[in-house]
Amino acid sequence: MPPKRRASGPSTRSSTQSTLAFHGATNKVTKPTTSTRSQKKDSLAHPISSLQKPDLSAPTSPDATSPTTAEAAILEQAAQEAAAQAVAPTAQEEEASHITQARIKKYWAAKEKARMAPRVHQEALGLHEKVLREWDTSGQYGPCIGIARMKRWKRAHKLGLNPPIEVLAVLLKEQEAQNIASQRAHVDELMNSRFGDS
Amino acid sequence: MAIKDGNLLCMPSTKEIPTLTRINSFYNPLHTFDLPKGTEKHYQQQYADMYFLRLAMLKPAVEQKAEEAWRDFEIAGEKARRVDRVLDVRQGELCWVVGTVYMEMSLKPNILDDISKEHWISAPPAREKYISPGGDDEIMLEDESGRLRITGDFLSTTSYVTGCVIAALGTENADGSFKVIATELADLPRQPGRWERDEGQLALSSKKVKQEKPKTGKIAIVSGLEISGVSGDTILLDLLVEYLLGESLGGVEQAETGKITRLIIAGGSLAHSSPIPSREELAAKKGHKKYGYDSSAYDAAPTDHLDLLLSTLLPQLPITILPGASDPANVAIPQQPLHPALFPQSRSYANPPAQSKDQPGAFDSVTNPWEGDVDGWRLLGTGGQTVTDVLKYVEDDNVLDVMEAMLRWRCIAPTAPDTLWCYPFQDDDPLLIKDCPHIYFAGNQPQFDSRVAEGPSGQEVLLLSVPKFSESGKLVLVDSETLKVECKQFETPENAGELL
Numbered sequence: 001m002p003p004k005r006r007a008s009g010p011s012t013r014s015s016t017q018s019t020l021a022f023h024g025a026t027n028k029v030t031k032p033t034t035s036t037r038s039q040k041k042d043s044l045a046h047p048i049s050s051l052q053k054p055d056l057s058a059p060t061s062p063d064a065t066s067p068t069t070a071e072a073a074i075l076e077q078a079a080q081e082a083a084a085q086a087v088a089p090t091a092q093e094e095e096a097s098h099i100t101q102a103r104i105k106k107y108w109a110a111k112e113k114a115r116m117a118p119r120v121h122q123e124a125l126g127l128h129e130k131v132l133r134e135w136d137t138s139g140q141y142g143p144c145i146g147i148a149r150m151k152r153w154k155r156a157h158k159l160g161l162n163p164p165i166e167v168l169a170v171l172l173k174e175q176e177a178q179n180i181a182s183q184r185a186h187v188d189e190l191m192n193s194r195f196g197d198s
Numbered sequence: 199m200a201i202k203d204g205n206l207l208c209m210p211s212t213k214e215i216p217t218l219t220r221i222n223s224f225y226n227p228l229h230t231f232d233l234p235k236g237t238e239k240h241y242q243q244q245y246a247d248m249y250f251l252r253l254a255m256l257k258p259a260v261e262q263k264a265e266e267a268w269r270d271f272e273i274a275g276e277k278a279r280r281v282d283r284v285l286d287v288r289q290g291e292l293c294w295v296v297g298t299v300y301m302e303m304s305l306k307p308n309i310l311d312d313i314s315k316e317h318w319i320s321a322p323p324a325r326e327k328y329i330s331p332g333g334d335d336e337i338m339l340e341d342e343s344g345r346l347r348i349t350g351d352f353l354s355t356t357s358y359v360t361g362c363v364i365a366a367l368g369t370e371n372a373d374g375s376f377k378v379i380a381t382e383l384a385d386l387p388r389q390p391g392r393w394e395r396d397e398g399q400l401a402l403s404s405k406k407v408k409q410e411k412p413k414t415g416k417i418a419i420v421s422g423l424e425i426s427g428v429s430g431d432t433i434l435l436d437l438l439v440e441y442l443l444g445e446s447l448g449g450v451e452q453a454e455t456g457k458i459t460r461l462i463i464a465g466g467s468l469a470h471s472s473p474i475p476s477r478e479e480l481a482a483k484k485g486h487k488k489y490g491y492d493s494s495a496y497d498a499a500p501t502d503h504l505d506l507l508l509s510t511l512l513p514q515l516p517i518t519i520l521p522g523a524s525d526p527a528n529v530a531i532p533q534q535p536l537h538p539a540l541f542p543q544s545r546s547y548a549n550p551p552a553q554s555k556d557q558p559g560a561f562d563s564v565t566n567p568w569e570g571d572v573d574g575w576r577l578l579g580t581g582g583q584t585v586t587d588v589l590k591y592v593e594d595d596n597v598l599d600v601m602e603a604m605l606r607w608r609c610i611a612p613t614a615p616d617t618l619w620c621y622p623f624q625d626d627d628p629l630l631i632k633d634c635p636h637i638y639f640a641g642n643q644p645q646f647d648s649r650v651a652e653g654p655s656g657q658e659v660l661l662l663s664v665p666k667f668s669e670s671g672k673l674v675l676v677d678s679e680t681l682k683v684e685c686k687q688f689e690t691p692e693n694a695g696e697l698l
Contacts (some may be wrong), residue, residue, distance in 0.1 A: 073242045139342040142250040146243040147624060155625060159254045 070146065070192045071184065077148040078183035082175055092157060092168060099169035104131065107166040128170050128182075135167045136185040144185040145192075150175070218444055218452060221415035223459035223516050226396055227558055227570035230628045231532035233621060243624045245615045249361075251627040253298050253341060256363040256608060259384040260296050264365035267382050268294055271367065278367055283343040287370045294367040297339035297346070299358045301591060303328045304335075306617055328590050328617070339366060339376065350378040357592040357603070361612030384608045386653030389634035393574040414573040414678035415457035418442065419464060421522070421582070421641025422666025425507070426469035427499030434671055437688045439510055441673070458675065459573065461515050464641025464664055465522020465566055465581025468500045501526075501540050508561065509543040516560040517544075520568050522581035522642055530619040531583065531611060532628070533566040567610050569635070573678040578635035582642035584611040587618045597643050597663040602651045605631065605638060605659060637676060639664055646672050648683045 021027050067075065085093055108131055112118070122130055136144040141156040141163055150171050156163040174182040233239055264280075271278040273292055281293045305328045329335060337353060338345045348366060358364070368378040397407050423435065440446040444455040508517060521527035521536050528534055538545040541561070549559035564570070567580040588600050591613065604610060608631045614620035623629075634653065639662035647663040660681055665672050671688040 070242045073240050142254070142342075143244065143246040146247065151625075159251075160258070161254065 068192065070188070074146070074148045074184045074188070075180060077151050078175075078180055081148065081150045081154070085175075092165065093172065096165050096168040096172050099166060104128075104166050104170060107131070107164065128174060131167060131170045132174075132182065133186055135163075136187055145188045147185075148183040149185060150183060218456045220456050220514060221413060221459050224396070224412065224414065224573050225460065225516065225518075225558065225562075225570070226399075226572075227518075227562060227564060227568075229555065229565075230569045231565040231567055233532065233534060239621075240624075241622060243622045245620075245622050247624045248615060248620070248622060248627060249298060249340075250342070251623065251625075252361065252609065252630065253296075253363055255627065255630055256384050257296050259387075259608070260363055260365045260382060263385060264294055264296065264367070264382040268367055268380070284339055284341045284346045285343045287346065287376055289370045289372065292367070292369050294365055295339065295346075296363065296365045297341040299360060299362050299364060300338045300340050300345065300616075301328075301358065301360045302336040302338060303330060303591075305330050326590070327593075329593060339364075347375040348378050349375045352378050352380065356381070357594075359588050359591040359612050360616040361614070362603075362607040362609060364607075383606045385606050386634045386651075386655075386657045386659070387608055387631055388655070389636070389653070389657040389659075390576055392636070395571050395576075396574060411574070415459040417572055417577075417637075417676045417678060418458045418461045419579075419639055419641075419662065419664050419674045419676065420461065420667050420672075421464035421664045422466035422668055423463065423504070423507075424466055424469040424524070424666065424668035425500050425503050427497060427503055432503070433690050434667070434688055435507060437690075438667070438673060439507060441686065441688070442511055442515055458515065459678070461511065461517045462572075462577075462579065462639075463517065463519045464579055464639060465520050466524055466642045466666060467504050467519065467522065468525050469668075470500070470524065505541045505543050508541060509547070512544055512547040512560050516562070518562045518564055518568075518570070518572075520564055520566045520579060520581050520641070522566065523583050525581075527566070530621050531566065531614060532621065533581070535563040535565055538563065567629075575636040575678065575681075576633060577637045577639070578610070578631070579639045580610065580641070582640050583618065584614070585640040585643065587611075587613045590617070595644075597640065597645070598647050598649045598661045601638060601640060601661045601663070602649075602659075605634070605651065605661075635659060636681070637662065639674075642666050646670065646674065646685050648674075 089097075105127065108127060111134060119130075122133075125133070132149060135141075135149065135153075141152060141161055144152060147155075150168075153163050153168050153171065171182070261280075268278045271292075276292045279291065279293045281287055281295045284295050284297045287293055287295060305325055307325075336347055337349075337358060338347050340346070348368070349371070350368065363384065365382040366376065366378045367380040367382075368376055370376050393411060400407050420438070425435070437446070441455060442458060442461060444452050447455070508519070511517060519536060521533045525533075525536060526540065527536055538548060538551075541563075544561050547559060548554060548561040548563070549557055554562075567578065567584065569576070569578050571577070585597060585600055585604070588604065589595060589597065592600065604612065610629045610631060611618055611620065614629065615622070620629075634657045636658075637660045641664045643663040643665055645663065646665045647661075649661050651659045651661055653659070660676070660683070662674060662676070662683065664674050667673070667688075673686040673688065675684050675686060676682075677684075
């Protein structure tokens with residue numbers, strides 16, 4: 001230990017600051033808890049059921065307001081088609097705008113009659129949606145994923161594949177009703193769903 | 199100049215010095231392969247659209263050819279019948295069907311190779327050919343309904359690649375595969391006449407079409423300059439520049455170079471395009487990185503050298519430059535034009551972008567592949583990646599055979615998007631040939647070769663395989679009047695024996 005130095009001058013100890021001490025009841029450092037043995041007994045007495053249950057409510061749903069890239073691209077395609085139509089409707093669009101609902105019903109009835117068994121799981125859908133889903137799954141006009149329905153019809157027409165004019169009529173009617181979501185194929189929504197597993 | 203008794207102080211000579219002039223180039227490019235810029239270029243569509251477009255656009259032509267060929271075809275009293283879908287073929291029935299070929303090859307590039315590269319640092323060596331030595335490659339015919347495996351000895355006589363559309367005549371075996379006895383292709387499309395597009399445009403703008411056609415010269419095609427900025431073989435490039443400018447040789451030869459009206463550089467101008475080092479190089483050295491990009495790694499010397507070379511030629515000679523595999527353009531075909539920012543001196547010879555669509559100017563940076571009218575002839579050219587990729591599928595190495603086959607399949611890049619990176623076209627596939635070209639050239643090939651291919655309706659196409667200039671020192675000249683090809687060889691005494 002270094003030699004004790006003589007303290008000089010008036011008392012160097014300031015009265016406000018107390019000395020540091022680790023003993024004594026007032027300077028107890030450890031936390032006041034019950035002894036460990038009693039703790040173990042406590043945990044056995046209170047099994048997991050007493051623990052707070054985790055909150056299993058659904059996680060906050062992802063932001064459903066902004067569309068995904070795929071959706072946005074298809075909506076942009078649909079908007080472009082609508083704009084082009086507003087400027088200069090083609091001959092097919094002219095013809096399709098004259099097609100009545102009755103004719104669309106007849107077209108659909110002919111399609112249903114060609115089948116051996118009636119369609120299932122489509123009771124809740126309207127006629128327009130049924131026609132459009134049939135249009136999506138007709139493979140001879142090309143893939144339906146990643147392309148707006150109107151654009152697919154125009155492409156099939158340009159390639160000379162003779163797509164049914166009733167489908168164009170339904171699409172135009174949906175467009176007039178400002179139903180922009182109808183331009184995206186249902187299969188496309190299923191395959192690219194952000195709520196799905198993959 | 200007459201020097202009398204060594205006295206240079208005399209009147210200037212009155213002898214006429216002939217001025218050499220260069221013949222005008224008649225140039226009318228097409229913008230078939232231009233992609234929309236910026237946000238209008240979408241990638242959310244799938245490649246299935248491309249295959250659908252290819253089949254839908256080529257099916258009518260192939261069906262017509264097959265009808266003509268097999269209308270009265272009979273074997274043992276059975277007539278050949280047309281079948282709509284590939285899966286509709288019936289066992290024992292003689293029929294023909296149209297579909298896209300798909301080659302199932304185990305040695306094709308696989309995404310699993312990339313993953314093994316992640317784990318084991320070094321990639322497996324790049325394959326020369328995808329053909330497996332055991333002969334266990336399968337050929338399939340595909341359309342919207344499904345795939346059909348095709349077999350038969352007939353298939354070994356001709357070669358097929360993924361993406362070509364054919365009609366196959368045969369019958370289904372017991373094991374479900376289709377035994378082929380004959381095939382038909384779409385063959386060459388209609389060929390426009392010389393000057394047809396120029397005359398058409400004149401007629402549209404109601405100008406009088408001149409009966410007498412202007413005199414045209416020669417088109418020079420070179421590829422694979424491979425400028426690296428450090429190598430010492432710039433002497434070959436200097437020789438090339440001097441020849442094209444008419445500075446070398448003399449007399450008759452010099453006057454001949456005045457006939458060269460345009461230079462087309464078919465890709466491979468820069469040896470090493472990417473200033474960004476690859477993963478292996480990054481691991482080797484650790485440079486000072488700012489924002490993730492090591493600025494000290496960028497070397498501007500190659501592009502400077504190329505720019506200097508072009509700006510030396512441009513005052514006299516108009517140039518069309520295509521990007522190649524090693525050039526700083528996008529990897530996926532169609533490669534977009536090299537950006538004018540790379541050519542600070544040469545771009546003053548090009549018209550501003552707003553104007554350059556109709557009037558390109560002396561310097562035209564174009565897409566790869568490229569289509570255009572030069573001196574009235576329709577030219578179709580690529581930087582060579584499409585041809586090199588198709589060669590990996592076939593046994594023999596003959597470039598011209600492969601180029602002819604691509605014309606007959608009416609597809610410039612049949613293996614895209616299978617083994618060749620490609621933009622996913624959705625509306626219209628510009629990689630299908632609608633007008634048969636007069637000259638079809640491919641750059642960066644191993645050797646120089648040329649041939650004329652003939653079509654069923656009298657079309658004649660000149661096929662050109664242009665070798666790499668840095669390896670072979672060859673410049674190809676095509677005479678516009680006669681479509682005859684000649685090849686000029688540049689060599690230095692050191693590598694006189696080495697060049698092909």
